[in-house]
Amino acid sequence: MPTLRLKNLTRAYGQIRAVDNVDLDIRDGEFLSLLGPSGCGKTTTLRMIAGFIDPSGGTIEVDGRVLSSASGSVPPERRGMSMIFQSYAIWPNMTVAENVGFGLVLRKLPSAEIKQRVGQVLDVVQLGTLAHRYPAELSGGQQQRVALARAIVVQPSVLLLDEPLSNLDANLREEMRTEIRRLHEAFRITTVYVTHDQAEAMATSDRIAVMNRGRVEQVDAPYTIYARPRTRFVAGFIGRTNFIEGRRDRSQIRFDGFAVDAARLEGVDATASTITASVRPQSLSLSSERPADADGRIQIPGRIVERTFLGEHWDYVFAAASSNLRLKVAARPSDVFAVDTDTWLALDPKQLVVIQ
Amino acid sequence: MSFNSKPPTASGPAHSRSTQERLTQPTGRGWDLTPLLWICCAAILVFIVVNPVARLVLSSFEVIDGTGYTVDNYLAAFGRWRHVQALLNTLVMATGVSLLAALFAVPLAWATVRTDMPGRGFVRLGVLAAFITPPYLGAVGWILLAGPNAGWLNKIWMAASGSDSGILNIFSLSGLILIMAGNLYFFIFVFTSTALELISSEMEDAANMLGANAFRTAMKITLPLVYPSIIGGVIVVFLQSIALFGVPALIAIPARYPVVTTQLWQFFESPVRAEVAAAYALPLLGITLALLGLQRRLLAGRGYTTLAGKGGERRIVRLGLWRWPMFAYAIVVMALSVLMPLVVLVQASLSRAWGRGFTWSNLTLDNYHFVLFEHVQAQTAIVNSVVYGGTAAMASLALALCIAYMVKRNVMRGAQMLAFLCMTPFVIPGLVLAVGFYAAYTTPPFSLAGTAAIVILAFTTRLLPIAYQNSAAGIASIHPEMEEAVRILGGSRATAIRRVVAPLLKRPLVGAWILVFIPACQELSTAIFLTGPKTRVMSMVMLDFSEEGRLEQLSALGGVLLVITVAIVILGFRIVGRDFMLRRA
Numbered sequence A: 001m002p003t004l005r006l007k008n009l010t011r012a013y014g015q016i017r018a019v020d021n022v023d024l025d026i027r028d029g030e031f032l033s034l035l036g037p038s039g040c041g042k043t044t045t046l047r048m049i050a051g052f053i054d055p056s057g058g059t060i061e062v063d064g065r066v067l068s069s070a071s072g073s074v075p076p077e078r079r080g081m082s083m084i085f086q087s088y089a090i091w092p093n094m095t096v097a098e099n100v101g102f103g104l105v106l107r108k109l110p111s112a113e114i115k116q117r118v119g120q121v122l123d124v125v126q127l128g129t130l131a132h133r134y135p136a137e138l139s140g141g142q143q144q145r146v147a148l149a150r151a152i153v154v155q156p157s158v159l160l161l162d163e164p165l166s167n168l169d170a171n172l173r174e175e176m177r178t179e180i181r182r183l184h185e186a187f188r189i190t191t192v193y194v195t196h197d198q199a200e201a202m203a204t205s206d207r208i209a210v211m212n213r214g215r216v217e218q219v220d221a222p223y224t225i226y227a228r229p230r231t232r233f234v235a236g237f238i239g240r241t242n243f244i245e246g247r248r249d250r251s252q253i254r255f256d257g258f259a260v261d262a263a264r265l266e267g268v269d270a271t272a273s274t275i276t277a278s279v280r281p282q283s284l285s286l287s288s289e290r291p292a293d294a295d296g297r298i299q300i301p302g303r304i305v306e307r308t309f310l311g312e313h314w315d316y317v318f319a320a321a322s323s324n325l326r327l328k329v330a331a332r333p334s335d336v337f338a339v340d341t342d343t344w345l346a347l348d349p350k351q352l353v354v355i356q
Numbered sequence B: 001m002s003f004n005s006k007p008p009t010a011s012g013p014a015h016s017r018s019t020q021e022r023l024t025q026p027t028g029r030g031w032d033l034t035p036l037l038w039i040c041c042a043a044i045l046v047f048i049v050v051n052p053v054a055r056l057v058l059s060s061f062e063v064i065d066g067t068g069y070t071v072d073n074y075l076a077a078f079g080r081w082r083h084v085q086a087l088l089n090t091l092v093m094a095t096g097v098s099l100l101a102a103l104f105a106v107p108l109a110w111a112t113v114r115t116d117m118p119g120r121g122f123v124r125l126g127v128l129a130a131f132i133t134p135p136y137l138g139a140v141g142w143i144l145l146a147g148p149n150a151g152w153l154n155k156i157w158m159a160a161s162g163s164d165s166g167i168l169n170i171f172s173l174s175g176l177i178l179i180m181a182g183n184l185y186f187f188i189f190v191f192t193s194t195a196l197e198l199i200s201s202e203m204e205d206a207a208n209m210l211g212a213n214a215f216r217t218a219m220k221i222t223l224p225l226v227y228p229s230i231i232g233g234v235i236v237v238f239l240q241s242i243a244l245f246g247v248p249a250l251i252a253i254p255a256r257y258p259v260v261t262t263q264l265w266q267f268f269e270s271p272v273r274a275e276v277a278a279a280y281a282l283p284l285l286g287i288t289l290a291l292l293g294l295q296r297r298l299l300a301g302r303g304y305t306t307l308a309g310k311g312g313e314r315r316i317v318r319l320g321l322w323r324w325p326m327f328a329y330a331i332v333v334m335a336l337s338v339l340m341p342l343v344v345l346v347q348a349s350l351s352r353a354w355g356r357g358f359t360w361s362n363l364t365l366d367n368y369h370f371v372l373f374e375h376v377q378a379q380t381a382i383v384n385s386v387v388y389g390g391t392a393a394m395a396s397l398a399l400a401l402c403i404a405y406m407v408k409r410n411v412m413r414g415a416q417m418l419a420f421l422c423m424t425p426f427v428i429p430g431l432v433l434a435v436g437f438y439a440a441y442t443t444p445p446f447s448l449a450g451t452a453a454i455v456i457l458a459f460t461t462r463l464l465p466i467a468y469q470n471s472a473a474g475i476a477s478i479h480p481e482m483e484e485a486v487r488i489l490g491g492s493r494a495t496a497i498r499r500v501v502a503p504l505l506k507r508p509l510v511g512a513w514i515l516v517f518i519p520a521c522q523e524l525s526t527a528i529f530l531t532g533p534k535t536r537v538m539s540m541v542m543l544d545f546s547e548e549g550r551l552e553q554l555s556a557l558g559g560v561l562l563v564i565t566v567a568i569v570i571l572g573f574r575i576v577g578r579d580f581m582l583r584r585a
């Protein structure tokens, strides 16, 4: 039974539908990310789950109990959830220990127990020595840890995070996202994590819900989202990709410059006469000679028309010799090709993903 | 659940679930009291803002001592040339005050913010001192300095030149303008220096590289960037000067230069003609509204702020030898606006007879003893000023805070309307507000004439705009997520306010309280028609002393007021930091 269920969840601001008919089941103990570009409705969704915003349509249920609906909502203070805010929202008038213990004070736990639980959780987030400092004396990363400790010490039914790392610098971001995942492994709190950063979502999540213009386009495990994007938006937003158009020609799909048996492609709509497919630059390979061993791959002659060296890899643009096909190709740093050299491109049809 | 680093096993979640039952008990109460709060605030505002204004307008059409409506009051108010003359005089005076104040303030603002002029901290303090000295005290100081023949400056002139009459007469239009500008230039200074602080040096550097010197750059580049702010400040000064009553009462009446506020006062001499006063006050309200509208458009539009921007480095302009003329100019402004009047006031307050000058035999503390321990009216007035000012400051802040919270946190629709009402008194000159309160609450069923209640209520109304601006700024400085973090952890909104908002607001509120308490303590124009024999405030007793020619005792009472003011300001410096009065909210 899913812990948290969003049904047809909608929130309109005037004409704009910030969140548009979102259906989502988040399982008990699952870590789910809402991933999408800025303005796609992630924050609005999260704040509806928290109870700060009422939906204009649809419902939010936890364990079958309706918490939010257009006709009324349980206020945030009675949802038993926790949230980590983009601004951290650490109370500057309280010490670290007071911040972390506040939720327990509100739950009227005996002070000895509060002290013990606060001590434990501060050790978990490695802030044990700073318990009596004030937030103004802490670095951004430490404040973030206080926010984490404060949110998990109350053992929330659901943990909500809204772009918690966006105010940190790059190194710290990486460290903290590992930390967040580690805490999740340890406590298995059902978590909804909002971010616009795909690496963050990939590194932390069990599943990712990709949002666009208020709608959820695809919900899947990170690898599936990357390898099998279902929509053009998802394919373009997660990593880089090439889109190519093909036409059905009896049992084949004919692309510009090559053709593939329809049977070899997944998810081809039998009725559609044209299809779009995505192929990642990383799944293409270049060589200066025609490879002897085709191994079921399609081989296309052509030349390099552009190249950019990015340190960790090369970005090439390959143009086919006998068609208008142009593809971005990512290659290892050691695979050096000069612009205008003739090369062969190898494409594994299994890497072609049909897009709706 | 324990926080061992080992992940819970399959039994972990089940175990934690059972603990969770206990941990996530609902704690918030179900009642939402905000509609009630809204209604209370609205009711109070109707009582202290809407009704007085409405009664002001209505009574201007009422038949005196009768029933029905008429335009006779307007005919009485504007049918006489003398009354129209007063209106025109007011505009001439206000224009003069605005120009002189700008002449004082703009160079000082530039020099203190952008240059290496010596004594910048001293000048800033001086500007503040000029402002917290109530204008009517400045007027008394100038009477001592430049009263015909007897004034210090005239005596010095006569001694130096051997002539038998002085050359200065403070009882004149120029005297009026000098005194008012010397108090009010503060506003232009604050508007301009706040704006100057936002301009990066790059603009100036560009001009400097083309060979312009510091002054040319200031005139051609820097100042044009802050014109909207300067004009905004000028408009505030203009409005303040037409609303002032104390200085005209002391200067304009003897100078036989009637202005609107002195004329309004005369309508209140017996027989009281409050209806005619109401009719006569309305154009003042009109002028104020129009100018504030203009100011808003100037400060909002034109995108100057984007030009100024926040980024960019600010470096100080090196004036070289020009530092000294600049400093001399600042000293002249200080001397005219605060140093000279203060010195002679202090001297007078410590003298048996101020005209006898600085001699040991003339030195005495009797005047202070008189106002503090002998003169019952003065004693009562000191207590009244502090109590009324303190209470009104508290009341206006409490009301403003509730409304600012509702607005800033979007708690209720319609809160914005309350905020608008809070700001309304800003466009109502104190004397006009007093006429409104007089019309609304001195007749049955309220019959509040002469009570402390009506004075405190009127003060509260008068202070609301400053209180609201400061409260709104204070609440805006607290991130809403601070409160949301309390709520998601199980605290009600009330808990969030009590445990987080209130502690964080303490400092800004102390600052705000001081900013409203000081003018309340010195208030004259709102009090003048509303006080009775027992509810007079310090400013009014000072006016009495001046009519009776007791300038020494007046100075002593003024000294007491200044000591109270300065003590409060220093307290503010301590608690809130040095700059809190010199910035635009």
Ligand SMILES: Nc1ncnc2c1ncn2[C@@H]1O[C@H](COP(=O)(O)OP(=O)(O)O)[C@@H](O)[C@H]1O
Pocket (backbone or CB within 6 Å): A013, A016, A017, A018, A036, A037, A038, A039, A040, A041, A042, A043, A044, A045
């Ligand atoms: N209070 C509001 N009033 C009007 N529009 C809003 C409001 N809050 C959000 N929106 C709009 O809803 C859309 C989604 O916003 P948001 O959920 O904050 O996006 P995200 O968090 O994904 O960046 C945006 O287009 C935003 O402009």
Ligand SMILES: [Mg+2]
Pocket (backbone or CB within 6 Å): A039, A042, A043, A044, A163
């Ligand atoms: Mg967001």
